[in-house]
Amino acid sequence: MRSGIVDRTLGNGLRVLTLRHGVTPLVEVRLHLPAPCPTPRDLAESALLAACLPYWQGTNEGVELRAVADVYRMTVSACCSGHEMNALLQTLAEVVRGGVPAEVGAARDQLIAQLRVARAHPEAEVRSELARRLFGDHPVTFQAPEEKELAEIARLRPRPFDPRGALLVILAPDDPERMADAADRTLSHWQPAGRGAQPLPPLSEIEGGQLALLPRPGAPQSLIRLRAQAVATGDQLYPALFLASSVMGGYFSSRLPRSLREDKGYVYGVSAFFDTRPGSGLLAIEADTAAPTTDATMEALTAELRRMRTHPPTRQEIHGARTYALGSMATRLAPRPALASAFADLAAKAVDPCWLLDFPRRLAAVTPDAVVAAAEEFLAPERFSGVVAADPGVLGECGAVLDLTAGRRPHSPA
Amino acid sequence: MRTAEITRVTLPNGLRVVVEDEHSAPVAGVAVHYGVGFRAETEGASGLAHLFEHLMFQGEAGSEQDHFQRVESVGGFCNASTRQDYTDFYNVVPAEAVDQVIALEAGRMRAPKISERAIRTQASVVREEILGKIRKPYGGFPWPRLSPVLFRDFANAHDGYGDYAALRDVGPGDCADFFDRHYSPANAVVTVGGDVRPEAVLEVVERTFGEIPPRPAPKPVARWEPEPIGRSEAGYHDPLAPLPALAIGHRVPDPAADPGAHFALSALAGVLTGGVRPRLRERLRRETGQQVTLSARVGLFDFLDARDPDMWILTAIHPKELPADRVLAAVDAELASLGALGPADEELRHRRTQWVRSHHRSMDHLAYRIRMIGRFELLFGTPGLVARLPDLCEGVTAADVAAAARGLRPDSRALLTIVAGETR
Numbered sequence: 115m116r117s118g119i120v121d122r123t124l125g126n127g128l129r130v131l132t133l134r135h136g137v138t139p140l141v142e143v144r145l146h147l148p149a150p151c152p153t154p155r156d157l158a159e160s161a162l163l164a165a166c167l168p169y170w171q172g173t174n175e176g177v178e179l180r181a182v183a184d185v186y187r188m189t190v191s192a193c194c195s196g197h198e199m200n201a202l203l204q205t206l207a208e209v210v211r212g213g214v215p216a217e218v219g220a221a222r223d224q225l226i227a228q229l230r231v232a233r234a235h236p237e238a239e240v241r242s243e244l245a246r247r248l249f250g251d252h253p254v255t256f257q258a259p260e261e262k263e264l265a266e267i268a269r270l271r272p273r274p275f276d277p278r279g280a281l282l283v284i285l286a287p288d289d290p291e292r293m294a295d296a297a298d299r300t301l302s303h304w305q306p307a308g309r310g311a312q313p314l315p316p317l318s319e320i321e322g323g324q325l326a327l328l329p330r331p332g333a334p335q336s337l338i339r340l341r342a343q344a345v346a347t348g349d350q351l352y353p354a355l356f357l358a359s360s361v362m363g364g365y366f367s368s369r370l371p372r373s374l375r376e377d378k379g380y381v382y383g384v385s386a387f388f389d390t391r392p393g394s395g396l397l398a399i400e401a402d403t404a405a406p407t408t409d410a411t412m413e414a415l416t417a418e419l420r421r422m423r424t425h426p427p428t429r430q431e432i433h434g435a436r437t438y439a440l441g442s443m444a445t446r447l448a449p450r451p452a453l454a455s456a457f458a459d460l461a462a463k464a465v466d467p468c469w470l471l472d473f474p475r476r477l478a479a480v481t482p483d484a485v486v487a488a489a490e491e492f493l494a495p496e497r498f499s500g501v502v503a504a505d506p507g508v509l510g511e512c513g514a515v516l517d518l519t520a521g522r523r524p525h526s527p528a
Numbered sequence: 529m530r531t532a533e534i535t536r537v538t539l540p541n542g543l544r545v546v547v548e549d550e551h552s553a554p555v556a557g558v559a560v561h562y563g564v565g566f567r568a569e570t571e572g573a574s575g576l577a578h579l580f581e582h583l584m585f586q587g588e589a590g591s592e593q594d595h596f597q598r599v600e601s602v603g604g605f606c607n608a609s610t611r612q613d614y615t616d617f618y619n620v621v622p623a624e625a626v627d628q629v630i631a632l633e634a635g636r637m638r639a640p641k642i643s644e645r646a647i648r649t650q651a652s653v654v655r656e657e658i659l660g661k662i663r664k665p666y667g668g669f670p671w672p673r674l675s676p677v678l679f680r681d682f683a684n685a686h687d688g689y690g691d692y693a694a695l696r697d698v699g700p701g702d703c704a705d706f707f708d709r710h711y712s713p714a715n716a717v718v719t720v721g722g723d724v725r726p727e728a729v730l731e732v733v734e735r736t737f738g739e740i741p742p743r744p745a746p747k748p749v750a751r752w753e754p755e756p757i758g759r760s761e762a763g764y765h766d767p768l769a770p771l772p773a774l775a776i777g778h779r780v781p782d783p784a785a786d787p788g789a790h791f792a793l794s795a796l797a798g799v800l801t802g803g804v805r806p807r808l809r810e811r812l813r814r815e816t817g818q819q820v821t822l823s824a825r826v827g828l829f830d831f832l833d834a835r836d837p838d839m840w841i842l843t844a845i846h847p848k849e850l851p852a853d854r855v856l857a858a859v860d861a862e863l864a865s866l867g868a869l870g871p872a873d874e875e876l877r878h879r880r881t882q883w884v885r886s887h888h889r890s891m892d893h894l895a896y897r898i899r900m901i902g903r904f905e906l907l908f909g910t911p912g913l914v915a916r917l918p919d920l921c922e923g924v925t926a927a928d929v930a931a932a933a934r935g936l937r938p939d940s941r942a943l944l945t946i947v948a949g950e951t952r
Contacts, residue, residue, distance in 0.1 A: 377649070437600075
């Protein structure tokens with residue numbers, strides 16, 4: 115998979131990771147840029163700049179440029195043929211040094227139209243309710259830019275990015291040293307402007323046992339979204355907890371899909387996964403089910419969580435989860451765009467991207483006892499909080515099904 | 529560029545086998561395409577092909593574990609899809625496990641484990657799948673909603689995703705019959721790709737799939753029907769949609785006879801709605817000041833993905849202030865302009881560059897690659913077409929695009945409109 119990797123930090127602090135990878139005649143680039151957004155206005159500006167990127171080069175369409183922004187960062191994704199790579203790096207150099215497009219109207223109108231559709235999705239409402247309940251008034255609850263903020267932006271103000279903490283990833287069927295040199299030539303003149311932006315405040319740990327109903331009268335399908343405090347990706351407990359959560363719901367052969375889908379037919383998909391942000395790691399369990407099976411699905415979910423402790427992961431289950439995880443590292447990351455994105459995604463969560471290359475070794479080193487201990491510590495039902503978006507009429511008596519802890523009262527939004 | 533080469537073999541039981549080795553990553557893929565899709569369904573059995581796809585994951589009769597468990601236990605992943613004319617199953621695994629996965633696919637082709645209980649459970653899973661996909665803004669748009677507007681024949685027009693009411697009555701007998709008729713080796717293609725040795729793969733394929741007794745392949749059924757005369761219209765109300773929308777569907781030339789026409793239609797879709805300054809969006813913005821979200825493609829699901837008849841689709845999500853007819857007028861004005869003058873050279877070059885880039889990018893995914901090779905073998909008998917796609921795309925001329933634009937006539941069109949939002 116890797117016949118050459120260069121990991122270089124330029125004088126200005128920009129980290130450059132280049133790999134020879136794949137055979138298709140294309141260059142795949144990711145640029146992670148820290149861009150903390152303490153206010154909704156900041157997020158609107160970030161999102162608008164990201165939306166403008168595809169238009170950056172006017173009529174030169176040899177390069178495909180896209181960008182996404184959230185409250186922590188902006189990530190640019192680009193793809194081009196080998197002979198366009200220098201032009202692409204020049205464009206990136208303009209963007210990071212605070213370049214702004216002269217005209218934002220078209221991109222803004224498109225972004226607003228897309229956001230209207232995205233906001234109408236039932237998933238958007240439940241995500242935003244979940245974020246509000248878990249994180250209170252932290253900026254991370256700004257799920258998407260607000261239309262009124264976007265409408266007020268007539269021009270983008272130049273906002274240079276900080277090379278310290280930024281990461282450039284280049285993957286191509288080419289010499290990684292040569293690619294790193296090209297990046298060095300184009301981007302080493304990028305200097306930090308002033309003190310740099312203040313990072314967002316850390317997220318506080320979430321409490322368990324706070325399960326809320328988001329009423330959606332008449333909804334034919336209920337959305338179940340649960341979270342429990344876990345550990346950040348770089349934590350030494352992470353590999354063991356990763357395997358414990360895999361045994362519970364990380365893949366088709368794991369307990370939750372076996373029970374809820376293959377045995378009972380309640381769901382099309384159910385999964386347990388890590389929901390991570392800079393400095394924070396939560397365990398997530400998510401499932402959608404038809405309104406009439408909401409109660410039964412919640413009961414089965416809770417029962418499986420309890421079983422993680424009464425019937426802890428067996429050696430065979432742990433072996434299965436580990437084999438699947440190691441195999442996935444090879445199969446899922448073989449495509450060049452997937453590997454490039456995996457590095458950038460880690461940077462977006464404030465994790466060293468090279469952690470990815472070391473993860474197989476860490477997974478292999480986890481003992482079964484450590485997995486059982488992680489399940490015991492982290493997977494208790496009472497550690498979970500979350501939101502169930504459902505028609506209140508379909509839930510059991512007094513919404514008792516919303517009580518994972520037996521005895522505690524469910525919370526309901528005002 | 530790619531050094532990959534294709535090996536093609538047909539086994540005595542009629543199974544077609546395609547192997548492509550490509551050694552850039554230690555990963556292998558196995559795809560099995562069966563020549564049956566939802567167009568083979570009979571009235572009263574809408575969704576049976578899709579349900580049967582789910583049931584195949586029970587794995588081989590007699591095996592304790594199902595297909596997911598077996599593939600995941602070697603560190604791989606697997607999935608499947610049901611389209612008009614085929615159902616494909618695919619697996620991507622660490623290269624050393626390729627023999628095991630070939631054997632698993634052969635096992636379920638020989639004798640899948642189908643029980644009454646599995647049928648009930650999977651019918652329920654299919655219902656959950658459809659609920660999740662349909663109950664969202666623009667769910668079911670344009671597929672399966674557009675098909676009955678463009679087509680009259682049940683095979684082409686019906687909802688092939690699945691009708692839960694119809695699936696409730698499906699029993700083991702129906703499934704055994706469906707399997708017997710459609711899942712024979714002679715009606716299937718096995719594609720193996722990635723970091724493999726073709727001789728070794730063929731040896732394993734012969735030892736496993738080769739042992740399956742021959743059964744006749746179903747006779748090919750033509751699904752052609754007359755093109756619509758005039759504008760065939762339908763509309764519905766989507767309470768979750770924030771904005772109104774429309775989709776238009778046009779019949780396209782038979783892809784087996786004229787794949788080049790599909791490239792021209794694809795370039796036309798790109799010129800109208802793709803890139804940074806798509807013609808149609810720019811025109812609507814210039815003339816009305818309104819923002820419209822557009823997409824267009826040739827092929828109901830994908831490019832060269834079905835036999836005749838297939839369709840060219842354009843969708844537009846537009847503001848309430850802009851009536852659907854105004855959007856349509858802009859579409860027809862652009863089609864007329866392109867039909868007369870064709871696209872500018874630079875415009876066409878950009879669209880070709882974008883198409884080829886996006887093709888290379890998706891072919892980097894082994895799963896996409898083996899699925900495309902397999903479906904080209906199954907549908908058209910041309911697995912090597914995959915390698916020629918970039919050249920064929922580069923060969924599209926402005927005159928080809930103009931001809932494609934003239935073919936999308938307003939007097940032979942399906943129009944589907946969505947009324948948005950809560951009813952008062």
